[in-house]
Amino acid sequence: MRTFLIRRLASMLGVLAVVAIATFLIIFLAPGDPAVLMLGDQADQESVARLHREMGLDRPLLVRLVLWFAQLVRGDLGRSIYHGEPVLRMVLSRVEPSLLVALLGTGLAVVLGVPLGVLAATRRAAVTDRLIMAGSVLGLSVPSFWMALNLILLFSVYLRWTPVSGYVPVAQDPWETLRALILPCVSVGITQAAWLARVTRSAMLEVLLQEYVRTARSKGLRERVVLTRHALRNVLLPVVTVTGIVMITLFSSAVIIEVIFGLPGIGRLVTDSVLRRDYPVIQGSILFVAVCFAFINLLVDLAYVYLDPRVHYA
Template identity: 40%
Template sequence: MGMQRYLAKRIIHAFVVIYIVATVVFVAVRSIPGDPARLMLGGDADPQALTAVRQELGLNQPMYIQYVRWLSELVQGDFGESIHTQQSVITMLIDVAEPTLSIALLGMVIAICIAVPAGIISAIHRYSPQDYLATLVSFFGISMPGFWIGILLILGIGTRFEAIPSFGYVPLSDGIVPWFKHILLPAIAVGLPYGGILMRMTRSSMLEVLNEDYMRTARAKGLSPRLVLFKHGFQNALMPVVTIAGILLAVVLGGVVAVEIVFGIQGLGRLLISSINRRDFPVVQGTVIIISFVFVFMNLIVDMLYTVINPKIKYGGSEQ
């Protein structure tokens, strides 16, 4: 029952966080200078036309009335309609979510596949040439922003190899191969900076674990070095790495924005930027709520992974 109670508390906490974020965004976007009606009709629009548009969009009502109406619709799963295009916000988000999520997920896979082995090798061979090389590469990744890495990839790979596109996006429904080719370079650009962070975390965590008494005891019992390393060492070192990886996967969604612009991909980031510029309140609110949901959901998944990595972890006072 401890696990069920813990999950129930976390889910309630998640909804409270999302509600607070949504409320803050609701107030913040309406505090941005600029009139959506004037942006729609132009700077020399007729005052009567402006008044009619504001009334049609509900912008002439007091903020608390707008808030209550918006919140009641949100509870029903209705994110409203775009002020600029009159499309459903949900439809717009679904249309642009695939490229962003594809790049973010593949970018994290690339980061993990590079960072975790490099961090382990770096920790095992501390102060060796392998350690210095891994550290140098990780610092390079951390210090280089994703959009700059994207530009370097376009110049170094995209312009030389026609088989690897460097512009645009092909949906997964059009085939796995063309989809993969179009997101490969953006995913590398997104993954390398976060791979550097993960590598440093893996190295630090492994170094801490390797010096623990139980590791020396396991070696003294005559267990094979590989068994000691992976069963007793890596399993315990994995906890902080999983925490950082879960947080970074959510953070990657923000880092995808600049990379999408470099590679000419229409995703969540570009939609959010253009909606802010147009004062398209419903789209901004919907996009931020989705991103905050990803943050909260990933934290919940990370907590669940703890019990898989270490079954001795207790929730709510009962052993798992």
């Protein structure tokens, strides 16, 4: 296990180096100029050149790449061109809302999706199954931004139960944090729950046809025991894989939800920075997301060992 961990961590470093170089090159090959974006239609050559010098954009690409790597080694992600703040501080300040949306959204998706998937599988072809599957198709088809705007209209504008937008940090007022996150989490959770329900159902159907399930039933075990002890545990492997993907997707790419609800999350930081051509922030935040991605994948792999004794990592 230890060898496995060391090998995985070493390969992660390699992946991150590739991500770092690729991000750097892709960004600098893309057209656009942060200086002109800031100056607007009153831009003139002189002001643009002055801002370029200030931002270090007048140096050759290779020099900038080497300087950036030298910074990275020292744990410094640079400073935002647009805000003037250290990138690491900006990225870390965005982690809390993104993490909470990811955790609560994924939690909602699991709590709703997995039981519904199991239920649909056990009532295969019956009315319950059809209703659940129709519901999941609907959940997958309705865009989350549309659902978000309608939820705002109903719960925030008409009923005034939840705030329309904005975010309050947990340290300031946990109750307000939760109130601010209810609608965003429901908006993303429903779609992901629909996906999880479908994955769970098909995995469950496959497992229910296995011989060990037939054996369990023929032993006279109650159906609930057959389902929870014998079938569900085997279903968990694909479900955990999908849950990992759901979590990282919600953490890094819930951009539309973050924009609509005014949540200062990672996804919005990346897209705002791309539109502003804020190179250091784009590089820093993508690298940060890549690190998170690698770690969640590692956790999923480790979860396999716990869930399935047949899995070993030499």
